[in-house]
Amino acid sequence: MSTSPGKPLVIVAAVNGGMQQSRDGAFVPVSPEEIAEDARLCREAGAAVVHVHARDEKGANTGDVAVFRDIITRIRERTDVLLQTTNGIGVRRDPATGQLVWPSDEERLALIDLDPTPDLYGVAAGTTDFWHPEGGYPTETPYVNSPEYLKKTIKAIYDKRSTLEYEVVDMHVIARLARYADEGLFDRNAEHVWLLLGGGLGDVDADPETLVFMRNLALSRFPNAVWGVLGAGHDNFTWATLGIAMGCDTARVGFEDGLYRADGSVAGRNHELVAELVKIAAIYGRRPATPEEAREILGLNR
Numbered sequence: 001m002s003t004s005p006g007k008p009l010v011i012v013a014a015v016n017g018g019m020q021q022s023r024d025g026a027f028v029p030v031s032p033e034e035i036a037e038d039a040r041l042c043r044e045a046g047a048a049v050v051h052v053h054a055r056d057e058k059g060a061n062t063g064d065v066a067v068f069r070d071i072i073t074r075i076r077e078r079t080d081v082l083l084q085t086t087n088g089i090g091v092r093r094d095p096a097t098g099q100l101v102w103p104s105d106e107e108r109l110a111l112i113d114l115d116p117t118p119d120l121y122g123v124a125a126g127t128t129d130f131w132h133p134e135g136g137y138p139t140e141t142p143y144v145n146s147p148e149y150l151k152k153t154i155k156a157i158y159d160k161r162s163t164l165e166y167e168v169v170d171m172h173v174i175a176r177l178a179r180y181a182d183e184g185l186f187d188r189n190a191e192h193v194w195l196l197l198g199g200g201l202g203d204v205d206a207d208p209e210t211l212v213f214m215r216n217l218a219l220s221r222f223p224n225a226v227w228g229v230l231g232a233g234h235d236n237f238t239w240a241t242l243g244i245a246m247g248c249d250t251a252r253v254g255f256e257d258g259l260y261r262a263d264g265s266v267a268g269r270n271h272e273l274v275a276e277l278v279k280i281a282a283i284y285g286r287r288p289a290t291p292e293e294a295r296e297i298l299g300l301n302r
Contacts (some may be wrong), residue, residue, distance in 0.1 A: 018090015
């Protein structure tokens with residue numbers, strides 16, 4: 001496993017998520033203006049991509065396309081960072097039952113046709129028992145990604161000649177995507193297949209053995225894939241450092257996943273995590289990719 005010295009690292013800043021709230025001294029952006037300003041700061045710190053969720057006036061997650069439109073417009077007015085919008089929206093609590101409820105397929109599919117258009121998209125590529133206390137999900141909750149939803153998303157994004165980041169937080173996701181490729185939905189040998197390997201959330205341990213297994217399994221099925229890492233909570237920098245040492249193409253940090261610096265202290269703003277990751281990457285001879293370099297690495301220039 002080569003550390004690939006000199007190879008640019010695409011840093012993704014996931015600035016807010018669907019449930020994360022400001023706490024413990026960390027400021028989580030929720031309004032379009034706050035999100036846009038965090039995007040600018042993260043770009044200046046070294047991020048090439050920002051990943052955003054929309055929030056309503058009360059700070060709760062929303063699939064309102066008008067709010068997404070406002071966020072995209074404000075970000076593009078102040079920075080050249082690449083923009084990735086969520087396709088997950090986030091969970092809500094049913095006022096009648098108190099149970100956590102995920103948005104419908106129809107609500108999530110509506111985010112594919114946002115205008116202005118995001119540069120990149122993402123999708124949770126498998127159904128999982130989602131558990132992420134540091135991201136605002138303290139209760140294990142079934143997160144269903146139906147085959148109909150996933151297949152429609154894959155076709156629509158590739159028809160746009162954009163790139164889709166597949167979130168992999170369970171091993172079965174890799175087999176599911178390989179089966180879809182075998183069925184002709186997309187080319188398993190394509191260089192724009194982007195696999196984000198998550199650790200520390202759901203039931204995936206953020207340890208070296210798990211990442212090595214996930215990375216090797218992923219590349220055995222998708223040999224030309226772009227692969228990245230996402231560590232949750234206190235595993236944020238542990239997982240990112242492991243990935244960088246193994247030659248990953250992308251690494252994601254940000255308050256959606258966790259509030260903590262490498263030493264365990266809470267960061268005040270998202271860009272502080274980005275700046276710390278830049279320093280860690282430099283130890284391995286890696287520098288942050290620019291947005292234009294990220295376009296090439298992620299297959300947007302094909």
